Structure formats: structure tokens, C-alpha cells
Amino acid sequence: xAAPGGLLAENYSAYISQNAGFNTALPIxxxxxxxxxxxxxAAGQSYEGAQTITAMSANALxxxxxxxxxxxxxxxxxxxxxxxxxxxxxxAAAAGLAIATTSSGTNENLTIDAKGSGTVTINGTAxxxxxxxxxxxxxxxxxxxxxxxxxxxxAFQVGPNGATNPVFDIDASVTSQVSGLKVQGRAAGNSAGxxxxxTSSGTNENxTFTPKGTGTVALGSGTGSVTLAGTGGTFINNIVTxxxxxxxxxxxxxxxxxxxxxxxxxxxxxxxxxVTAPQGSLYLRTDGSSTSTRLYVNTTGSTTWTNxxxxx
Numbered sequence: 001x002a003a004p005g006g007l008l009a010e011n012y013s014a015y016i017s018q019n020a021g022f023n024t025a026l027p028i029x030x031x032x033x034x035x036x037x038x039x040x041x042a043a044g045q046s047y048e049g050a051q052t053i054t055a056m057s058a059n060a061l062x063x064x065x066x067x068x069x070x071x072x073x074x075x076x077x078x079x080x081x082x083x084x085x086x087x088x089x090x091x092a093a094a095a096g097l098a099i100a101t102t103s104s105g106t107n108e109n110l111t112i113d114a115k116g117s118g119t120v121t122i123n124g125t126a127x128x129x130x131x132x133x134x135x136x137x138x139x140x141x142x143x144x145x146x147x148x149x150x151x152x153x154x155a156f157q158v159g160p161n162g163a164t165n166p167v168f169d170i171d172a173s174v175t176s177q178v179s180g181l182k183v184q185g186r187a188a189g190n191s192a193g194x195x196x197x198x199t200s201s202g203t204n205e206n207x208t209f210t211p212k213g214t215g216t217v218a219l220g221s222g223t224g225s226v227t228l229a230g231t232g233g234t235f236i237n238n239i240v241t242x243x244x245x246x247x248x249x250x251x252x253x254x255x256x257x258x259x260x261x262x263x264x265x266x267x268x269x270x271x272x273x274x275v276t277a278p279q280g281s282l283y284l285r286t287d288g289s290s291t292s293t294r295l296y297v298n299t300t301g302s303t304t305w306t307n308x309x310x311x312x
Contacts, residue, residue: 056078057078058076061075084105087100153171155173156168179198179199180198180199182195183195248269251271251272251273252267253269253275267282267283268284268286272285272293272296273285273303274303279298279299280298281297282295282296282297282298283296292310296308
């Protein structure tokens with residue numbers, strides 16, 4: 001039944017209370033509260049001004065083509081003394097959208113859950129990064145498994161200053177890259193210890209350790225020994241180059257030593273040895289041409305060397 005003419009809702013109060021239905025194509029304006037005990041159906045309508053829904057219900061606000069059956073959005077306010085909530089703040093273009101927890105408490109968590117074994121995806125379609133503040137912790141009762149797919153020269157970086165001089169940097173920018181590094185931990189006391197190995201689709205792959213500039217690669221800074229071994233446990237089964245970048249020096253030089261400065265070393269150079277070395281060290285003369293000029297041994301721990309007679 002159509003309502004009588006007029007614009008103010010107050011004019012319809014008696015009419016509404018006496019009729020089960022109220023249909024009108026006219027706008028309704030009210031300056032006081034409008035209390036409706038049934039369902040309001042508004043097709044193609046928009047609402048202006050601040051809207052507040054006061055309700056204690058598992059379906060306080062439900063949006064979806066089938067109502068409360070698998071809704072697209074559902075707001076559950078069915079918690080006694082509820083004081084936490086969600087605040088969504090819009091901003092100007094390029095200023096982003098903010099989603100935050102509201103509460104009368106000082107600190108409140110925010111929980112985001114998928115259903116069942118579903119996956120929570122963050123930034124799955126955008127191309128931007130996911131930024132975590134410094135000091136963030138990732139963990140839980142289930143071990144974290146993560147795969148990073150990237151072809152960037154800075155695919156993964158760790159350091160107090162981010163990409164500026166990081167402590168750890170993974171470069172995945174090589175075209176058709178298939179080789180990589182694998183780190184495997186072992187149980188305490190295992191003879192293999194921590195295993196670092198090369199991964200590749202190829203059968204054989206090299207591993208290169210490169211310092212910066214004239215920096216040194218140091219192996220074994222602890223008290224244990226350093227073992228060089230190849231297939232089958234052979235000590236060295238290929239050509240090993242030691243002090244490969246050292247030029248031949250007349251009389252030998254400390255830079256040409258192989259070994260600790262406090263122990264026996266091996267030196268080389270042109271001419272008779274004059275370099276200071278630990279007693280018992282050996283000197284190979286690169287221009288030696290006789291049985292008494294090819295090899296020398298240090299006898300004083302200083303610059304005194306005695307020639308060793310060799311075969312013809």
C-alpha cells in the first residue's frame with residue numbers, strides 16, 4: 001500500500017505502525033531516530049553520512065548475494081564485553097590504505113587466518129615489496145619453509161643497513177643460472193660437521209672463494225687442522241697453486257712464504273737466500289743450476305742459510 005503524500009518521516013509514524021508494509025518512491029527525511037523492527041530492503045540505494053550499527057550478533061553486518069550463507073563480508077560482534085576492533089583509514093592517491101587494530105587496551109594483536117589448510121597470501125598480485133620493520137621475528141610452532149623466486153643481483157640481503165654493505169648477499173642475476181650453494185647442518189659431534197656443497201644440474205661444478213681486492217682467504221682460524229682432500233681421501237689429487245700471485249724476489253721475501261710465521265716455512269726467490277725465516281725453513285732458488293745452489297735450509301732462525309746438496 002502506498003503511503004500518503006508528504007516528505008517528513010514523522011508524518012508517517014501513525015501510518016507505519018498500523019501497516020505491515022510501507023512502500024514509497026519519495027525520499028524520507030527525519031530529524032530524529034528511525035526505529036524499524038523488521039527488514040529494510042533498499043535496492044540500488046546509497047547511504048550518506050556517518051552510519052553506526054549497534055548490535056551484539058554473529059552477523060551484525062553481512063554482505064553477500066545469499067545473505068548469511070557464505071557471505072563476502074561478515075562482522076561478528078557476538079563477544080561479551082568486546083572492546084577490540086578493526087579501523088580502516090583511507091588516504092589521498094599514492095598515500096596508501098591503513099588497517100589497524102582498535103582497543104581500549106594498550107597492546108592488541110591482529111590475527112589473519114585462512115580456512116583449513118588454505119594459504120595466507122600477502123602482495124600476491126602487486127609487484128611491490130613486503131616491508132617488515134627492523135627487529136621483526138618470523139617463526140612459529142611449525143618450521144618455516146620459504147622459496148624466493150628472483151633474478152635480481154640483490155635477491156636476498158641481510159645487514160644492519162639493508163642493501164648498504166650487507167653481511168650476507170645473494171646474487172641471482174646470472175642468465176640461465178643453475179649452480180648454487182647448499183648448507184646442511186648435522187647432529188652434534190658428527191664427523192662431517194656443517195656441510196657446504198655446490199648444487200647444479202651439471203655433473204661437475206667448481207666452487208670459487210674470492211676476497212675483495214688484495215684481501216686474503218683464510219681457512220681454519222680456530223685451533224683445528226685444515227684438510228685438503230679429493231675423491232677417495234687423497235690429500236691433493238690435482239694441481240694446487242699456493243702463493244700464486246707472488247712475484248719471484250731476489251733473496252726471497254716474507255710474502256713468498258708458505259706456512260705460519262711462527263713455524264717452518266717454504267720460501268722461494270732468485271739468487272742466494274737473504275730473507276729472515278724460522279729455523280728449519282726451506283728456500284727454493286729459481287735460478288739455481290748446480291747441486292749446491294738449488295735448495296737451502298735456515299739454520300739460525302734469522303738470515304743464515306746453508307745449501308743442501310742435491311742430486312745431479
